[in-house]
């Protein structure tokens with residue numbers, strides 16, 4: 001009898017908790033800022049964030065083109081108020097009060113280029129934007145999309161350290177597109193419903209540093225051979241290049257990236273709002289390997305990273321992939337740190 005009463009009480013409190021979390025009058029105000037909002041990723045990402053009911057204020061910043069994007073987006077009849085900001089003199093206002101800053105500012109690849117070939121231009125852009133974040137919204141969660149992510153995230157960390165605002169719980173390299181691709185390719189090959197699929201992707205965000213863990217994929221598939229897993233791994237690692245080549249000089253992934261960026265920002269917002277058990281992969285400061293930054297499953301909470309989760313058990317093939325990616329990832333991280341320290 002006492003047990004039944006206790007169960008009823010706990011069901012009621014879980015129900016009340018969910019009601020509190022999801023009833024529209026209790027959703028807290030949240031400001032999301034997109035830096036690079038007029039670009040190939042920035043525009044569809046702005047639209048997807050405009051559709052997110054967790055956002056109350058959407059701030060769109062770019063060096064050009066934001067008045068038009070903001071006016072257009074602002075006519076969509078959803079909760080958030082949209083304001084466009086253009087040029088460096090408006091950057092502070094764009095950032096003030098942000099809960100989340102998403103950064104897709106910078107140049108994309110052309111066929112034949114690696115992500116590291118973008119370093120010379122994008123490192124400087126990221127450094128100056130992060131300097132402004134440290135000044136105007138030091139407590140915001142930062143979602144870094146600009147490539148090469150393996151170096152731009154360490155650059156951001158160094159900029160924040162120099163400014164005295166670094167909180168490792170609040171800096172994220174967005175690797176969600178790798179997860180999105182791994183899910184899609186796995187579902188296609190294993191012939192399982194894509195909406196039921198989950199696949200962790202760890203390491204970094206470039207070539208062999210992208211390591212999908214298909215041995216941990218759900219739902220499990222008994223129909224995939226070792227060669228199928230190798231081919232799926234390679235396709236996930238080369239997913240960005242597949243799009244760059246198909247776009248033939250007109251940039252890299254924008255629509256799938258906007259989807260992935262909006263999905264990850266939504267997970268961050270849920271974490272900030274106290275929704276329990278929000279877990280996504282991201283490239284964060286980490287001690288689960290000897291590398292200082294590493295992508296793995298991360299539990300998101302009210303302060304950003306609540307816990308960096310371990311790798312779980314790996315197949316021999318994945319273990320080999322992990323060892324092979326370490327030198328490249330280490331070099332990219334060190335390159336970012338050196339740039340931020342020297343410049």
Ligand SMILES: NC(=O)c1ccc[n+]([C@@H]2O[C@H](COP(=O)([O-])OP(=O)(O)OC[C@H]3O[C@@H](n4cnc5c(N)ncnc54)[C@H](O)[C@@H]3O)[C@@H](O)[C@H]2O)c1
Nearest residue numbers: 036038039040041063104105106107108145146147177257
């Ligand atoms: N993390 C990922 O998975 C992933 C996926 C796709 C693309 N990317 C990267 O995202 C970046 C953007 O790609 P895109 O296709 O949107 O490029 P794009 O050229 O279409 O857009 C970039 C935008 O950044 C703006 N910009 C440049 N300097 C700026 C500054 N100082 N402040 C604010 N805005 C500035 C430009 O005006 C432009 O509107 C690239 O570096 C690309 O490699 C990352």
Ligand SMILES: O=C(O)C[C@H](O)C(=O)O
Nearest residue numbers: 109147239240241252253
């Ligand atoms: O491949 C690129 O250059 C863009 C991005 O990193 C991607 O994975 O699509």
